[in-house]
Amino acid sequence: MGNKQTTFTAQQLFYRYRDLAPQLVPLDYTNHPDVKLPYELIGSMPELKDNPFRQRIAEVFSEDGQGNMTLDDFLDMFSVLSEMAPRDLKAYYAFKIYDFNNDDFICKSDLEKTLNKLTRNGLTEDEVRMVCEKVIDEADLDNDGRLSLDDFQHMIVRAPEFLRLLYVILLNQKYIYLQIVDAF
Amino acid sequence: VAMSTREQIRAVRDLPMNFEEKKRIRWVLTLGQLRIIRTIVMCQSPTITPKICCGAVLQQRELFPQFFRRFGYSLRSARQTLQLWQGTMKEIGGKFGTSVLTYFLFLKWLLMFNILSFLINFGFVTIPLLVYDHTPDVPAAVSFRGLEILTGAGYFNYTAMYYGSYSNETLAGPVEYNMQLAYFFTISLYMVKMLVVCFCSLCPSPCSMAKSFKKNYVLADPASSSAWQLLCTWDFTITNERAVRQRKNNLCVQLKVNESLSEKAQREMLTLSEKLRHFGIHLGSWLLSTSLAFGCGISIYYLYTASWSPQQEAETLLVPFVVSLMNLVIPLFYSLFNKFEIYSSHRKQIYALVLRNVLLKMSILAVMCYYWMNVVAVKFSCWESMVGQALYRLVIIDFLFLMLGSLFGEFLSNVIGTKYLPRLGVPEFDVARNVLELIYAQTLAWIGIYFSPLLPVIQILKFFILFYVKKVSLIQNCQPPRRSGRAAQMKTIFIALLFFPSFLGALSIVAYTAWSLTPSEQCGPFRGLNNSFSAIGDWIADLEEKTPGSEWSVWIYENVIKSEVFYFFISLVVIITIYIFWQVTEGRKLLIVQLRQQIVNVSVLKPIQ
Numbered sequence: 093m094g095n096k097q098t099t100f101t102a103q104q105l106f107y108r109y110r111d112l113a114p115q116l117v118p119l120d121y122t123n124h125p126d127v128k129l130p131y132e133l134i135g136s137m138p139e140l141k142d143n144p145f146r147q148r149i150a151e152v153f154s155e156d157g158q159g160n161m162t163l164d165d166f167l168d169m170f171s172v173l174s175e176m177a178p179r180d181l182k183a184y185y186a187f188k189i190y191d192f193n194n195d196d197f198i199c200k201s202d203l204e205k206t207l208n209k210l211t212r213n214g215l216t217e218d219e220v221r222m223v224c225e226k227v228i229d230e231a232d233l234d235n236d237g238r239l240s241l242d243d244f245q246h247m248i249v250r251a252p253e254f255l256r257l258l259y260v261i262l263l264n265q266k267y268i269y270l271q272i273v274d275a276f
Numbered sequence: 277v278a279m280s281t282r283e284q285i286r287a288v289r290d291l292p293m294n295f296e297e298k299k300r301i302r303w304v305l306t307l308g309q310l311r312i313i314r315t316i317v318m319c320q321s322p323t324i325t326p327k328i329c330c331g332a333v334l335q336q337r338e339l340f341p342q343f344f345r346r347f348g349y350s351l352r353s354a355r356q357t358l359q360l361w362q363g364t365m366k367e368i369g370g371k372f373g374t375s376v377l378t379y380f381l382f383l384k385w386l387l388m389f390n391i392l393s394f395l396i397n398f399g400f401v402t403i404p405l406l407v408y409d410h411t412p413d414v415p416a417a418v419s420f421r422g423l424e425i426l427t428g429a430g431y432f433n434y435t436a437m438y439y440g441s442y443s444n445e446t447l448a449g450p451v452e453y454n455m456q457l458a459y460f461f462t463i464s465l466y467m468v469k470m471l472v473v474c475f476c477s478l479c480p481s482p483c484s485m486a487k488s489f490k491k492n493y494v495l496a497d498p499a500s501s502s503a504w505q506l507l508c509t510w511d512f513t514i515t516n517e518r519a520v521r522q523r524k525n526n527l528c529v530q531l532k533v534n535e536s537l538s539e540k541a542q543r544e545m546l547t548l549s550e551k552l553r554h555f556g557i558h559l560g561s562w563l564l565s566t567s568l569a570f571g572c573g574i575s576i577y578y579l580y581t582a583s584w585s586p587q588q589e590a591e592t593l594l595v596p597f598v599v600s601l602m603n604l605v606i607p608l609f610y611s612l613f614n615k616f617e618i619y620s621s622h623r624k625q626i627y628a629l630v631l632r633n634v635l636l637k638m639s640i641l642a643v644m645c646y647y648w649m650n651v652v653a654v655k656f657s658c659w660e661s662m663v664g665q666a667l668y669r670l671v672i673i674d675f676l677f678l679m680l681g682s683l684f685g686e687f688l689s690n691v692i693g694t695k696y697l698p699r700l701g702v703p704e705f706d707v708a709r710n711v712l713e714l715i716y717a718q719t720l721a722w723i724g725i726y727f728s729p730l731l732p733v734i735q736i737l738k739f740f741i742l743f744y745v746k747k748v749s750l751i752q753n754c755q756p757p758r759r760s761g762r763a764a765q766m767k768t769i770f771i772a773l774l775f776f777p778s779f780l781g782a783l784s785i786v787a788y789t790a791w792s793l794t795p796s797e798q799c800g801p802f803r804g805l806n807n808s809f810s811a812i813g814d815w816i817a818d819l820e821e822k823t824p825g826s827e828w829s830v831w832i833y834e835n836v837i838k839s840e841v842f843y844f845f846i847s848l849v850v851i852i853t854i855y856i857f858w859q860v861t862e863g864r865k866l867l868i869v870q871l872r873q874q875i876v877n878v879s880v881l882k883p884i885q
Contacts, residue, residue, distance in 0.1 A: 142517045142520045143512060143520075144510075144520070144524075145510075145512070173512070190507065203506070206506065206507070207506060207531075210506070210510060210524060210527055211524055211527055211528045211531070212521075212524050214524065214525065214528035215528060215531065215532070219531070219532065223506065223531055227506055227507070230504075231507075233872060233875050233876070234875050234876060234878070234879030235875075235876045235879060235880075236879055244507070247504065247507065247508065248508065250504070
């Protein structure tokens with residue numbers, strides 16, 4: 093790992109994608125082949141394998157919602173989780189990651205699942221319930237018992253450091269989002 | 277609704293355009309770019325259609341031809357590589373989080389500031405002196421020995437390092453250069469610059485520091501809330517399994533602590549006897565810490581009276597040594613007291629600790645300044661150089677102790693924590709203590725600038741070496757902080773601490789020296805005057821006589837700078853402005869409460885989804 097900032101192009105990400113399953117992914121993408129890598133391969137990437145949210149991340153960015161990613165999805169994922177993605181984009185995707193049942197709201201069951209993923213059964217059921225109630229209490233602005241995107245964004249505004257934590261380091265080097273746009 | 281690349285391209289095919297334009301769009305909307313831009317555009321306005329998306333993309337490419345964009349990017353990356361330590365900062369921030377990063381950013385900021393002040397001082401004051409008279413006026417008996425680097429006296433006494441060697445004449449040469457005025461104005465410029473920089477950092481937008489001030493103090497405090505801890509603190513950058521497990525455990529513990537604290541607060545109000553007990557403990561610790569601080573101050577005073585003998589060079593190192601030792605050891609006692617006390621929130625605990633440390637350092641500095649102003653200034657000739665030397669010694673010994681502190685604080689803790697007492701674990705980087713040490717070092721430099729114009733050089737070297745020492749120590753010995761950092765808020769507090777006790781204290785000492793103390797007779801740029809400020813008075817009187825057209829500047833001097841009414845008026849204006857802003861803030865807080873209630877009311881009217 094160096095002190096220089098190395099920029100990555102979509103090309104290098106493509107090679108990374110291909111390395112996961114060289115027999116499935118062709119080198120020639122000009123015909124836009126319909127190739128999907130199953131979730132197990134994505135989830136075994138060293139950058140993601142210890143992340144408790146890896147399944148949710150894969151599901152959010154995949155086309156079919158099951159975690160099986162095409163190259164487009166893969167590029168999307170790393171572009172949003174990079175340093176240069178805009179705040180609103182990151183907040184939007186963070187919300188989607190925490191929304192387990194995909195109903196555009198973070199309800200109590202979503203919170204419970206998040207808590208369980210983050211604490212790995214370190215809290216008792218009662219404690220889990222109390223924490224979730226407290227979260228809804230504190231963050232729910234429009235008082236409908238669940239967190240909408242607006243509530244979540246309001247909370248993010250007061251904790252700007254979180255958006256800096258929401259990035260994945262690819263191969264220990266940063267992926268400069270803007271260079272991608274320029275590379276084409 | 278997400279649309280795949282293929283569907284987008286199909287949509288493009290259906291657009292009523294000719295083949296050439298479609299080919300261009302098709303080329304534009306290639307693989308990654310389409311998805312990336314589409315996602316942003318869709319995110320910002322969910323009702324967008326592919327046509328508008330294409331239009332937006334086309335517009336972008338037309339407005340900014342590729343050449344300029346590439347040029348802009350390469351300029352930006354070149355500028356980034358030129359910035360000092362950019363890569364190291366990223367490495368530290370990535371591994372240890374933003375709160376540790378604030379320390380290093382603060383250190384870099386102070387270093388830049390010192391470089392700037394060095395350039396100002398060197399350019400306006402030292403270079404003219406060196407040009408005019410480049411051989412130091414060293415008496416025959418004194419030669420350079422190694423001890424000077426530590427004590428600052430001896431050979432250094434006669435060089436441009438200290439106030440004493442600066443001449444008070446108007447230097448003849450290609451241009452007439454009034455050394456007195458130059459010295460005075462350079463020091464004032466330095467102080468004014470610092471004032472402006474600090475104010476800009478604390479004042480309202482566009483500075484980002486002030487935005488964080490607004491966010492963290494005006495709106496409700498989020499960090500103690502469970503919501504924030506649950507949803508906004510998970511660090512997605514960790515890839516180490518052990519670190520992940522550790523973080524999960526910490527989060528568990530923090531959530532449990534939050535739960536128990538709030539439950540306790542709700543279920544039982546503390547009984548009267550418990551409240552009294554807590555109050556007693558707090559009172560006791562505060563009394564103890566304040567008396568420790570004053571005790572230190574007084575002992576320094578007596579040590580000074582006993583040992584101030586400029587001839588005995590090695591003895592002069594005693595007091596700086598004792599000062600640094602006190603600064604190292606007494607905060608450990610304070611941390612010990614802190615463990616016995618019970619605070620309602622972690623934040624209050626840190627504030628109390630920081631306040632006590634600041635009190636200790638300020639009292640030691642105050643006592644030393646008192647001694648210099650009242651005893652040294654009266655008893656000795658060429659006293660400014662002596663004060664300069666004393667400050668030089670303090671700076672050097674402080675530097676040595678900072679390095680030793682890194683060694684013992686972090687390295688030994690690491691060794692003990694891993695091998696002998698695994699219960700303690702690997703130490704964390706104590707940001708608060710390190711930042712306070714930096715502020716103290718900078719205060720010494722600020723006081724010293726009047727007496728030793730080249731002190732910024734030492735400061736620059738000191739900070740430069742300190743950066744690397746701390747970085748290596750951090751990476752080898754410390755673990756990332758367990759508690760999620762409140763970096764933005766701490767940054768504001770550190771700047772405020774830097775400004776209020778530290779800078780204002782140094783400014784008042786220098787101002788007192790310039791206004792009230794008689795400069796020494798034999799040396800320095802202000803010899804022969806009643807006080808340094810009369811250099812200005814003499815210059816104005818000069819102007820009045822010699823240049824008839826400058827009545828306006830004389831008038832300004834007489835009626836504005838010298839009159840009390842002007843300052844009274846300015847203070848009144850400042851106080852009124854502060855009051856107005858305060859009322860606006862209060863009004864806005866009320867508005868926030870009302871708006872929140874409105875959100876609840878409106879949501880009742882929304883159709884159930």
